[in-house]
Amino acid sequence: MDLLNQVLSLVTKFAIIGGGLWLVWGVVVLAGGLKDKNGPALQSGIWQIVGGGLIIAAAALFASVTSGGGTP
Structure with missing residues (x-):
């Protein structure tokens, strides 16, 4: 069980x-889209x-569920 948790x-x-x-x-894509005033790049970013x-x-939620998250 310890190996599974690891x-x-x-x-x-x-x-x-x-x-x-x-x-x-x-953020990099968004900044590039803002610089070039490119609509599709803004949306993609x-x-x-x-x-x-x-x-x-989702990963943080999964981590809290698998670790027990304080559930009795």
């Missing part, structure tokens, strides 16, 4: 890191930021 912890850490990278890349935030939130 694997799940590792997977959630990678998901949080991946979501953070996706969010940062969305915003959706990447939202997607990165959702990935981070």
Whole structure:
């Protein structure tokens, strides 16, 4: 059971890191779209930021569920 918890912890850490990278890349795309006044790039950047935030939130929620999260 300890090995399973370690694997799940590792997977959630990678998901949080991946979501953070996706969010940062969305900020870069958004900034480029703002600089060039490019509508599709603005939309793409915003959706990447939202997607990165959702990935981070889902990974954090999964981590709290797998660790017990204070449930009796």
